Structure formats: C-alpha cells, structure tokens
Amino acid sequence: MPIIDGDTDAQLAVAAALAGAAVVRDLYGKRLARHEKSAGDFATTADLAAERAVVDLLRGARPQDAVTGEEGGSTGAADAHRRWLVDPLCGTLNYAVHTMLVGVNVALREGTAITAAATADPFSGEVFWTDGVRARVRRDGTDEELTPSAGSALVDVNLDPPFPSAPGFRAVRLLGEPGFTERFRPRVISSTLAVAWVAAGRRAAYVTDGDLRDSVHFAAGIALCRAAGCTVTGLYGEPVLTGSGGLVAAADAGTHAALLELIRSTG
Template structure:
C-alpha cells in the first residue's frame, strides 16, 4: 500500500531528487563517458555531473532558500537557516565506469529526511527522520533490518585514517568473523541501505565526519530510522567526533563486530 508519512514535504523532496538523479544515472549507463580527474585515483564522470545537476534542480525548485553541498559542485548557498542538503549523485563511480550496476544516489537533509536510490533495481530507501521505508513500483514497505543474511559489507577503499590500529580489511583475518559472517565488498554506500532493508547484517567502514558526509549521511539516516544499531568503530555514538562506522541489524551483531574490532586495536 502507499504510505502516508509524517514530515512528508522534505521526505518527498528527498525522494523526488534521488529518483531524478537515479533516472539520469540509468539513462547514461553504458555510454562513452569522459572522466574528470579529482586526484589520488578518484574521478567523476559526465553522469556524476549531470545527475547532480538534475538533483539540484529538484531541490532548488522545492527549497530555493536551502543550502546544498554536492559531491561534484561543492557548497552552494549558506546554511543560515540550518537547512543543508547533502548530495552524492553517484556513489560507486568506479563500479559504474566499468559497467557494474552497483551504485547509489544519496540525498539527505542534514538531521532530517533522506533518500538512497538504486538506479537499476528501481528501489528508493527513504526516511522522514522517524521511520524508514523502501519504495518499489510506487509501493512503500517499512524497512525491517535482520541479521539473518550473515553478510557483512566492508568498505576497503582508502583513505584509512585509523590505520595502523584499524582497517576494515583486518576483519577478514579474524577467526570469529570467518566463523560468524560472510564478507561482501560492493564499494558503494548502497550497502548501508541494504542493512536497513535486511539484505545485509552489517556494514563497516573507516573514516571521519561521516554523519555530515555526502557519501554517508543518507544511508546513516535510513539505517537509524529503520532501527539499526549505528555507532563509530569504537562503539561510541555516531557524530562529528566519532571514527568510522558500524551499522548493524541488531545488538548482537553489533556487539560481536565491535568486540572483533577492539581485539584488533
């Protein structure tokens, strides 16, 4: 059934923007794309740029006075009202550039509603900052995290700000990890939405300032609203001072992963 949900105006903007960006990503898939070098092996493509433009058009039309931080365009407008949108138009650019359909489009209002769109499945995972759903074929279903898959996604991409004390790759050699879980590496924050949806038991990454990151803000918001356990790698509350991220479907999975991380550090 189609859901009616609180705080719907901003949630509708987030969903509409993510869906529009996903449409652009899907349309441009498989085309010959130019690469824009961003240094340290990172790059954007024409699809990243066009998808961000499409997303910003939606946000500017609906919320002309809000500030926006885009992965490609940077900061636009001052968040004097405290309303800041975070946009990652194509998370998984390297996957996309080599013809792998594992990407996400992330749109989040800081400390508010957010949406994560999968351009190829057509799913949109979203939250009004209270509850989380997945929309597929215009049907909204409340998200239900589950530890049952036993699949844990690890982000192995640099940088590694917590090294040498911790790298997500360290978990691959932990005897208890091999006994309890099966690792997966999709190299896109779509995996965070999968934790909220019960498709992954957990997601682990290193990094700083993740709640205000264009890459992670939307996925974190969806996970938290779905009832996942979301902390830093030290088990501390996820905020600007925490390091890394452990998002787990339930307390038992979270505690087991944190114990493995601590045993390594």
C-alpha cells in the same frame, strides 16, 4: 513527480534521488568523459549530470536551503540550519566499468539531525527513504516498511582508501580475524547502497573507516538505518557523525556488539 511548496522534505528527497537515478540509468553504458579529482578518484559525466538534476530540483523547491554536493561543493551559508547533502553516484568506479552496483544519496540535515533522506537504486528502481521516523522502500509506487535482519550473516566492509584510523584500525585486518569468519561472511560492493541494504535486511552490517561529519556518502544510509531500528555507532561505539570514528551499522544489538569486539581485537 512535480514538487510544490506543500510537499514534505521526505517527498522531496525521494523525488530528487529518483531524478538523479534517471540520469545515471540513461547514461549507463555510454562513452563518458572522466574528470580526475585525486589519485585513484574521478567523476564521470554521469556524476556531474546527475548532481545537476538533483540540485536543480532541490533549489527549485527549497531555494533558501544550503546544498553540499560531492562534485559541485557547497552553496549557501556555512552555518545554515538546513543543508541538503547530495552524492549523485555512489559507486563511480563500478559504474565506469559497467557494474550496476551504485546508489544516489540525498539527505537533509537540520541542525545536527538528518530529518529526511533517500537512497535510490537506478537499476532496480527501488528508492529507500525516511522522514526521520519511518524507514521504507518504494517499489513500483508502493511503500513497504524496512525490516533489518542479521540472518544473512553478510557484512559489507568498505576497503577503499584512505584509512584515517590506521594503524589502530584497518578493515583488511578485521576480515582476517578468525572470529569474523566464524560468524560472518564479507561482502564488498564499493557503494553506500549497501548501508541501505542493512536497513532492508539484506546485509547484517556495514563497516567503514573515515570522518563522516556532513558526509554526502553516508548521511542518507545512516538515517535509514536509524529509522529502521538498527544499532548505529562509530567504530568503537561512539556516537556516529561526531568525528573521524567511522561507522558500524548493524541489524541488531548482538551483531553490533560482536563486530565492536572484533574491531577492538584488531587494534
């Protein structure tokens, strides 16, 4: 949809995420060049093209805002009050081996708060979005409220390195805890699309290690979970996005408390 000055930041986040998703969908299955970034990490032509589509839309609509993209880095003042965080293709390895478990993440940070965010699924056509107050999913032009639920007992755990909290915390040890398998069932989709699924009631929780400050990967999903009413903290209950404490996003307080207890027991 066209973006004009009167559109809200949330509408812009949705449009930008959908623009990136359209590129990802169109290039799926094609022979794509790989651009090596570090050991075991790479981008594809689709990552770069999707980021260009997202960033071009954001800059056209909000030329004064700063932008940080996973592939293109940061533009604008380092201390900008308004900064867009863009992950154009979360799940690049999935995508490169023709697995349709990916997301496009767009979030706006104003000061220390994420005030608008969207995560688009290129293949289902869904886009999960929030204006910082409500959390909804748009399907075929219709919006529905997101409703978290722990009923599935499915917990998505990020097993991708690096593991900055080791040896105190290693996700693989969490999966080996008897208390985990008694209550939960692990899932690993290797895309932060799964964080949006917590807000939508399709996962009971999501757990990851890592420093999430200004994270292009996690900012959108965390905002969705918060707006949906999930319980969201770092690995040990500390405020999320304040350091290298990782993330526990749970559908409800009981699930969150159980996971924190299990995490502490692995240390």
